[in-house]
Structure formats: structure tokens, C-alpha cells
Amino acid sequence: xxxxxxxxxxxxxxxxxxxxxxxxxxxxxxxxxxxxxxxxxxxxxxxxxxxxxxxxxxxxxxxxxxxxxxxxxxxxxxxxxxxxxxxxxxxxxxxxxxxxxxxxxxxxxxxxxxxxxxxxxxxxxxxxxxxxxxxxxxxxxxxxxxxxxxxxxxxxxxxxxxxxxxxxxxxxxxxxxxxxxxxxxxxxxxxxxxxxxxxxxxxxxxxxxxxxxxxxxxxxxxxxxxxxxxxxxxxxxxxxxxxxxxxxxxxxxxxxxxxxxxxxxxxxxxxxxxxxxxxxxxxxxxxxxxxxxxxxxxxxxxxxxxxxxxxxxxxxxxxxxxxxxxxxxxxxxxxxxxxxxxxxxxxxxxxxxxxxxxxxxxxxxxxxxxxxxxxxxxxxxxxxxxxxxxxxxxxxxxxxxxxxxxxxxxxxxxxxxxxxxxxxxx
Numbered sequence: 001x002x003x004x005x006x007x008x009x010x011x012x013x014x015x016x017x018x019x020x021x022x023x024x025x026x027x028x029x030x031x032x033x034x035x036x037x038x039x040x041x042x043x044x045x046x047x048x049x050x051x052x053x054x055x056x057x058x059x060x061x062x063x064x065x066x067x068x069x070x071x072x073x074x075x076x077x078x079x080x081x082x083x084x085x086x087x088x089x090x091x092x093x094x095x096x097x098x099x100x101x102x103x104x105x106x107x108x109x110x111x112x113x114x115x116x117x118x119x120x121x122x123x124x125x126x127x128x129x130x131x132x133x134x135x136x137x138x139x140x141x142x143x144x145x146x147x148x149x150x151x152x153x154x155x156x157x158x159x160x161x162x163x164x165x166x167x168x169x170x171x172x173x174x175x176x177x178x179x180x181x182x183x184x185x186x187x188x189x190x191x192x193x194x195x196x197x198x199x200x201x202x203x204x205x206x207x208x209x210x211x212x213x214x215x216x217x218x219x220x221x222x223x224x225x226x227x228x229x230x231x232x233x234x235x236x237x238x239x240x241x242x243x244x245x246x247x248x249x250x251x252x253x254x255x256x257x258x259x260x261x262x263x264x265x266x267x268x269x270x271x272x273x274x275x276x277x278x279x280x281x282x283x284x285x286x287x288x289x290x291x292x293x294x295x296x297x298x299x300x301x302x303x304x305x306x307x308x309x310x311x312x313x314x315x316x317x318x319x320x321x322x323x324x325x326x327x328x329x330x331x332x333x334x335x336x337x338x339x340x341x342x343x344x345x346x347x348x349x350x351x352x353x354x355x356x357x358x359x360x361x362x363x364x365x366x367x368x369x370x371x372x373x374x375x376x377x378x379x380x381x382x383x384x385x386x387x388x389x390x391x392x393x394x395x396x397x398x399x400x401x402x403x404x405x406x407x408x409x410x411x412x413x414x415x416x417x418x419x420x421x422x423x424x425x426x
Contacts, residue, residue, distance in 0.1 A: 194225075246258055273321045
């Protein structure tokens with residue numbers, strides 16, 4: 001067993017709390033393996049592993065440090081437990097995960113990819129759904145080495161013309177589908193869906209390529225996504241619609257709807273939020289696990305501060321902030337039907353999804369004159385490109401309003417005008 005390393009800066013709680021907030025302190029604990037500690041703005045720091053496999057670095061968040069909570073060996077780790085977790089990550093990376101043969105099929109590669117995805121990324125349910133519904137039925141038994149660019153382009157095009165599926169009970173004997181796309185926006189939406197599924201397929205094949213299970217990636221590298229498919233204008237609620245929606249929701253869902261409108265946080269970010277992530281004194285919530293993989297702090301206004309204070313009353317630090325009426329955790333899609341019914345009662349047409357509450361939050365900020373960089377940070381976007389795509393047109397309205405404040409120049413009398421550079425005749 002590898003010997004644990006010592007560090008005067010990381011070994012104890014007191015020494016870690018002396019480190020600068022936001023900065024990582026690295027400690028090499030083996031060949032190709034390092035452990036990092038980073039102080040956050042919350043009541044704890046986090047551990048991270050970095051593995052060099054001879055080709056590139058792999059990073060993995062390990063959990064919280066036992067700065068204020070006792071270590072439990074799983075979610076809260078001591079210095080030495082974090083070293084053990086980092087070594088487990090090292091062994092996993094060097095093994096390469098699920099084995100795939102050099103004559104691998106798309107199905108084998110997809111199985112290996114999902115095993116990796118579940119450990120390292122969020123949203124595995126959506127990836128699995130795309131794989132099982134759209135990728136494996138058409139391409140599952142194909143050898144990766146035998147795939148052609150023409151074949152993959154034809155498959156991509158078929159996704160864009162395929163009728164969208166409706167949510168159906170798990171016990172249903174057949175899947176229901178929406179009518180064929182007719183309008184320009186419906187066709188654009190189908191192309192956007194095709195692009196997302198193509199991204200999943202490419203991720204599967206790229207991982208097989210990077211792991212050395214195939215020597216050529218040109219077949220899928222030449223298949224490009226549909227252009228201008230993601231340029232839909234973001235749907236957002238007006239103030240009146242937001243209020244009607246909140247009032248139409250049952251109490252458990254209402255708490256989540258208000259939280260989304262006040263923070264712009266995603267469904268998964270809010271439903272996994274713990275009481276220890278809420279700082280009512282500083283008026284912030286800490287989102288430890290976001291879609292981008294980067295934690296962030298979201299500030300609250302006075303209404304948000306009061307709302308979250310109400311939501312954590314009677315709960316302990318490890319409790320979920322938001323639960324269903326029966327006390328159970330919210331599932332991935334448990335809210336869909338209840339939200340649709342609330343939209344019907346509130347007379348909101350077309351109905352909105354939970355994610356469009358995030359658009360509502362950002363859109364109101366843009367209309368209020370908040371710059372896109374600030375909005376991007378509040379939403380947890382990796383950069384401003386996504387933010388600009390959805391909200392730049394709203395910021396343009398703010399710019400247009402700004403120029404109306406210029407003074408008038410129409411009162412200048414014509415006799416006072418002179419041609420510059422031309423002398424007066426005496």
C-alpha cells in the first residue's frame with residue numbers, strides 16, 4: 001500500500017483555513033498523481049485529484065474537506081482519506097475503465113462511455129436516453145472501424161425528420177409521437193435535437209479513439225452538426241405570468257419555482273441543494289455540482305434571502321432544502337406533469353419548462369441593464385458565448401434606451417455654423 005504523504009499546509013483543519021480563499025494548494029502524492037485543496041467561500045474546502053496518464057491530465061472532484069464537519073469517508077473527507085480517494089482515481093484512470101476490443105461495436109463503446117460518464121459527469125440519464133432511443137437501434141451492432149461518413153450523415157439527417165416522442169408511461173406497450181414538424185421553428189427544433197444526439201455519438205466514438213481502440217476518427221469527424229439550429233429565441237415569463245405560475249403550483253413545487261426565479265439555478269442544482277449550502281446571513285447559496293463541473297456562489301436579493309430562510313427552517317445541515325410533500329427527494333422528471341398542470345391553471349400558453357424559469361431570471365437581468373459577463377457568471381456559463389446567444393437582443397434594448405438620454409442638438413441656429421478650414425472673407 002502506498003505511503004501517505006505529510007503536508008503542514010493541508011494536514012489539519014486549522015492550517016487549511018489559513019490558505020487564501022479560491023486558490024488551490026497542490027501536493028504530489030505519487031508519480032503522475034497530485035492532490036489539491038481549494039478553499040471556497042462556503043463553510044468548507046474541496047479536494048481534487050489530478051492524474052497524468054502519459055497523454056493528458058485527468059481531474060476529479062473527490063468531495064468536501066472536513067473543515068467544519070466530521071469526515072464520513074464518502075462525502076466529507078479528511079486529508080488522508082482524500083489521498084486514498086485520489087489513489088483510487090489514479091488506478092481507475094490507468095486501467096482505462098471498461099475494456100473495449102479493437103474490433104469494438106458502437107454498443108460496446110457506448111457501454112464503456114456510459115460507465116465513465118456516470119462517474120465523471122452529470123446528466124447521465126439524458127445521455128443514456130439518447131443512446132438507447134436513437135443510437136443503438138440504428139448503429140449499435142456496427143463495428144466502429146466500418147462506419148462511413150456517408151452512413152453517419154444519413155443517420156443524422158434521419159434524426160431531423162423523425163417525429164419527436166412524447167413522454168410515455170414505462171408500462172406503455174408503444175411510444176407515442178408528436179405530429180411531424182411543419183413550421184420553421186419546429187423543423188429547427190428537430191435539427192437542434194439531432195445535433196445533441198450527434199454530440200453524444202461523437203463523444204462515444206472519440207473516447208474509443210482516444211483510448212486506442214480504433215486508429216482513425218475521420219468517419220465521424222467529417223460529420224458536422226446542422227447550422228443555425230440552436231438559434232431559437234429564449235422563452236421567458238413576464239412578471240404577471242411568473243406570479244400566476246407561482247400561485248398555481250402545489251406548495252412543494254411552488255418552493256422550487258420561486259427558487260428558480262430568484263436564482264436562475266437548474267432543476268438538478270436546486271433539488272440536490274443541502275441546508276449547509278445556504279448562507280442566509282451572507283445571502284448566498286453555494287452550488288457545488290453544476291453542469292459545467294465548476295462550483296459557484298449565487299447571491300440572493302432580499303426576497304430570495306427570506307425565501308431560502310423559510311425553506312431551511314427545522315432542517316439540519318445535511319438535509320435537502322427542497323423535497324416533495326411526502327418528504328422524499330425530487331426525481332429527475334417528477335415535476336413535469338405538475339408544472340404542466342400549473343401552466344394550464346395559470347393560463348400560460350405555450351407552457352413553459354422548468355429550464356425556462358432560468359431564462360426568465362436571466363432575461364429580466366438583461367432587460368434591467370446587467371451586463372452579459374455578470375449574467376454569465378450568475379448562470380455558471382463557461383463563457384459569454386452561450387449567454388450572448390440567448391440574451392444579447394435584450395441587452396440591445398437597454399442600449400437603445402440609453403441613447404435616448406442624449407441631449408438634443410436641433411436648437412443650434414444655422415447662422416452660427418461655419419465651414420471648418422475656410423477663412424472668413426474680410
